[in-house]
Amino acid sequence: MSQARPDHLTWRHRLVALAMGLSLLVLVVRMVELQVVNHERYIEQAADTRASGAATLTAPRGAILDATGYPLAISIDTWDIYIDRYVWAQDPDAASGAAIALAGMLGLDADQLMASGTSDDRGDILVQRRLPYERGAAIEEADLWGIRSLPSSIRSYPEGDLAGPLIGYVGLDNEGLWGVESDFDHLLRGQPGWVLHERDAVGRPIAFGQHAERAPEPGGEVQLTIDRFIQDIVERHLREALLEYQSSSGSILVMDPYTGAILAMASMPAVDLSAVGTDGAPEGEALAGSVRNRALTDLYEPGSVFKTITTAAALDLGLVNAESGYEDTGVAEVGGYAIRNWDFQAYGWVTVREYLQRSLNTGSVWLSQLIGAENFYDYVERFGFGEPTHIGLSGEAEGMIRTPEDQDWYPVDLATNSYGQGMAATPLQVLTAINSFANGGLLMRPYIVSRVVTNDEVRSYEPVEVRRVVSPATARTMANLMRDVVEGVEWHGARVDGYTVAGKTGTTIVSIPTGYDFDTTIASFAGFLPYERPAVSVLVKIDQPGGDVNLGGQVAAPVFAGVAADIMEYLDIPPSEQLVAGQ
Known part of the structure; x- marks a missing residue:
């Protein structure tokens, strides 16, 4: 009878075997982590710890395009040229020959190159950054002793300084400094690459050492809603207006009122992109002022343009119609304050239509009392005032407005807010609100980016309806009233030959810490055309015009007319008579 083989493995043997098995398993897991899972990360760390032999390869930055696909900002391939001082120190004769050859190719002094390249025997020294591609490629081809080409x-801006505050600028570190270049830097900059030549602790190459590299990944492409031709029209007219009216600054916005797309956004004074970083270029506060996108950062009291908002609220609540009226005595008493018309005149019985045509402060005060504070500020909020538009650009101001919930609000604030004073908004907020009268009563979110293309995806941005602010009937009535403000007033400055314009002027006395400076104004006009089928909406804001004229109708309205006429021609929009005939 056979006997079973005795088991000589004790619990100690099994424990040792288990420990060895676990150790082997841990080792295998760690090797997989190092060699497979985190391979790229540890290669990068190796490059960092061997800094003397590693070099960063700048990723090509993605392009910024206008609405038609034309580049507004592109990256051009160049070379950075370095001297490997360790290599030069090993063979001074070869280094001298390389210095003479390199000096001839770059137009530099050979002796100075030799002195710089032999001042130390370790590390690289930069000779020239961003050398034009053809010249850098010639140096790379020459394979000079101890010369490295990376x-x-x-960054290049094919349209020069066009839309400088909006487009932005890229610094030497390849990061955006302001504008779209900054706000969308994470999409534009791409992923840098690197190249590693393994060296010892004193910078000497290790024979048969590791050589590794990773190619840079190009940045994404950002397409804007801006049309470069419309932007050029706007900037030309704004520049001429500031000169003609002796103004220090101003803004012009052009939008598609149905979608909220920004077709042009101009602010002046504007940065000279070609001069940034050069001797004599603006610095500090001067540079900050020239790169500021005033259309979305600067707050101002919108003045009589805001009367359209007050009127729309009264119409939408059914309190009045276009022919309702009041007795204008030239003054309205509210909370112990006397509010007068801008021209200090009284007009007797005045309808809603006539009060807007004459831009009477007493008319908006009358309507605000009918509306009441609760309803009035509800409509103000509906139209987007007091909150950012969420356009996606940094620096956007929210605006300022007091409501009855604020301790420093008084009944007279309702009266002054009704004609756009005692509150503050950005030009972008104002035109976004005015758009609702052109598009049937909808608040459309303004947007500046239409598409982003990266290695992983193509992302398109569609119009966003924020909310309905007034009924379609109210919007039609307001568009009709705004048409009569321009077309029903003889010699109105905003008229455009061949086209029916709807709009409203605004003149605001500039606020200062102690109150108001009655000698200075902000002149503005907001409107859209053609009235029959609006193609664009435009807001013109001219700050503190000098000379003999300083009212919105005298300054901003004619600028609007010039901008609008050129845009109609560029877009090839049929005249209003043809639009009416085709309906």
């Missing part, structure tokens, strides 16, 4: 790029 691919790089430089």
Whole structure:
């Protein structure tokens, strides 16, 4: 009878075997982590710890395009040229020959190159950054002793300074400094690459050492809603207006009232992109002022343009119609304050239509009392005042407005707010609100980016309806009233030959810490055309015009007319008579 083989493994043997098995398993897991899972990360760390042999390869920055696909900002391939001082120190004769050859190719002094390249025997020294591609490629081809050429790029703006505050600028570190270049830097900049030549602790190459590299990943492409031709029209007219009216600054916005797309956004004074970083270029506060996108950062009291908002609220609540009226005595008493018309005149019986045509402060005060504070500020909020538009650009101001919930609000605030004073908004907020009268009563979110293309996806941005602010009937009535403000007033400055314009002027006395400066104004006009089928909406804001004229109708309205006429021609929009005939 056979006997079973005795088991000589004790619990100690099994424990040792288990420990060895677990150790082997841990080792295998760690090797997989190092060699497979986190391979790229540890390669990068290796490059960092061998800094003397590693070099960063700048990723080509993505392009910024206008609405038609034309580049507004692109990256051009260049080279960065370095001297390997360790290599030069090993063979001074070869280094001297390389210095003479390199000096001839770059137009530099050979002796100075030699001195710089032999001042130390370790590390690299930069000779020239962002050398034009053809010249850098010639140096790379020459394979000079101890000379290293690394691919790089430089930012170029094909349209020059066009939309400088909006487009932005890229610094030497390849990061956006302001504007779209900054706000969308995470999409535009791409992923830098690197190249690693393994060296010892004193910078000497290790024979048969590791050589590794990762190619840079190009940045994404950002397409804007801006049309470069409309932007050029706007900037030309704004520049001429500031000169003609002796103004220090101003803004012009052009939008598609149905979608909220920004077709042009101009602010002046504007940065000279070609001069940034050069001797004599603006710095500090001067540079900050020239790169500021005033259309969305600067707050102002919108003045009589805001009377359209007050009127729309009264119409939408059914309190009045276009022919309702009041007795204008030239003054309205509210909370112990006397509010007068801008021209200090009284007009007797005045309808809603006539009060807007004459831009009477007493008319908006009358309507605000009918509306009441609760309803009035509800409509103000509906139209988007007091909150950012969420356009997606940094620096956007929210606006300022007091409500009855605020301790420093008084009944007279309701009266002054009704004609756009005692509150503050951005030009973008104002035109976004005015758009609702052109598009049937909808508040459309303004947007500036239409598409982003990256290695992973193509993302398109569609119009966003924020909310309905007034009924379609109210919007039609307001558009009709705004048409009569321009077309029903003889010699109105905003008229455009061949086209029916709807709009409203605004003149605001500039506020200062102690109250108001009655000698200075902000002149503005907001409107859209053609009235029959609005193609664009435009807001013109001219700050503190000098000379003999300073009212919105005298300054901003004619600028609007010039901008609008050129845009109609560029877009090839049929005249209003043809639009009416085709309906």
